[in-house]
Amino acid sequence: MRVLICGAGGFLAQALVEVLAREHTLRLFDARPLTTLHEQIVGDVADFETVQKALAGCDAVVDVIMAHESTYAGPATTAFDTNVRGMYNLLEAARLQGLRQVVHMSTGSVFTGHPGDSLHTGNETPLRADSPYGLTKVLQEQVCQYFADRHGLAITAFRPWGICDAKLGVTKYGPAATTSWYMIDRYDIADAVALALQRPGSGFRGYILPGNAAARERLDADAVERDLGWRATRL
Numbered sequence: 001m002r003v004l005i006c007g008a009g010g011f012l013a014q015a016l017v018e019v020l021a022r023e024h025t026l027r028l029f030d031a032r033p034l035t036t037l038h039e040q041i042v043g044d045v046a047d048f049e050t051v052q053k054a055l056a057g058c059d060a061v062v063d064v065i066m067a068h069e070s071t072y073a074g075p076a077t078t079a080f081d082t083n084v085r086g087m088y089n090l091l092e093a094a095r096l097q098g099l100r101q102v103v104h105m106s107t108g109s110v111f112t113g114h115p116g117d118s119l120h121t122g123n124e125t126p127l128r129a130d131s132p133y134g135l136t137k138v139l140q141e142q143v144c145q146y147f148a149d150r151h152g153l154a155i156t157a158f159r160p161w162g163i164c165d166a167k168l169g170v171t172k173y174g175p176a177a178t179t180s181w182y183m184i185d186r187y188d189i190a191d192a193v194a195l196a197l198q199r200p201g202s203g204f205r206g207y208i209l210p211g212n213a214a215a216r217e218r219l220d221a222d223a224v225e226r227d228l229g230w231r232a233t234r235l
Contacts, residue, residue, distance in 0.1 A: 002027065003197065004055055006045060006090060007064035009034050011172035012105065012163055012186050016062060019190035024197070029054040045086030051093045060101035060197055063090060065140075072132040083136035084143065091147040091155075100153050101200045103193050104144050108161035108182065108208070109134035122220035123206055141206065148204035156196040157206040160184045161215070166234045178235060181218060184211025185234035195228040211235050 001024050005016055008028035017038065020026060028040040043050035045065055055061065067082035087104075094102060111121050113128030127142075129135040144155045161182035164171045169178060178185075192209060207224040210216045212235040224230050 001025070001059035001197065002057060004029055004058045004061045005064065006054070006061060006086075007066060008036075008040070010064055010066065011165075012189060013064045015165075015186040015190040016064065016193055019187065019194055020062070020197070023194065024060075027054065027058060044082075045089060046081040048089045048093065051086075051089045052096070055090070055093045055097055055099060058097075058099060060103070060200075061090065061094060061099065062103045062105075062193055062197075063087070064105045065090070066105075067136070069133075072136075076132045076136075079132060079136055080139075084139045087140045087143045091143060091151075091153060094153065095147065095151045101197070102144070102153055102155040103196045104140065104155055104157040105189075105193075106141055106157045106159045106206065107134070107137050108159050110138050110141060110159060121208065121218065123208055123223050145204045154200045154202050155204045156201065157204070158189065158192055158196075158209050159206060160189055160209040160211065163189065164235075181212065181214035183235060184209055184215070184232055188232040188234050192224065192228065192230045195230050199228055201227070 003024045004027045006029045009030040026038045028034055028038050033042050034040055041054040065086050067079040071078040110127045111125055113130040127138045129138045141157055147153045148155045163186050164178040164183050166178050166185045208219045210219040210221045211232045
């Protein structure tokens, strides 16, 4: 398949590109030019015409949209434009072009508005944010749910917590311990995305991604293991 990776310049996206290129032809979409041998589109996801151009001729899209951390303070206009308007643009352009298969990268932050340790977090736990970032991610999932319900898109949303590279001992912020319960290796996430593209399902489905044994004690791992045959192996 020809797969568009939207937000292709980030820490997680680097692993997605490496893993998905084994089976798919990739087009990379990012706000800045990338050093890559893959086809790329440079532009703003909040601009609908640019999004339409990026999606043209693609069979599936993997969305890793995330506004820069600095944009969530104050009115957070840029963050909401990038994360929420960008999400809507992406799915509306997909609908108009007849593209039905979408993988969306959400986050465990869609649950962190609940009191700590107040419940075992599962895929059916109500979404509740505690930050502007988390709120934009909740709204992204609601946009996904709308397009799945109203327009028949097959959308898989993954909800990881802290993302690291266990082999390198780093996160996107630099060297870091990778042993906390909430950590997950970026290549484990990439493997989940590859499986979702193989088994698109129908409608909207959201999966928590526990990255290690300690996370599996706190988080529901049954659904993603049952539906996709995925289990984290690197931590």
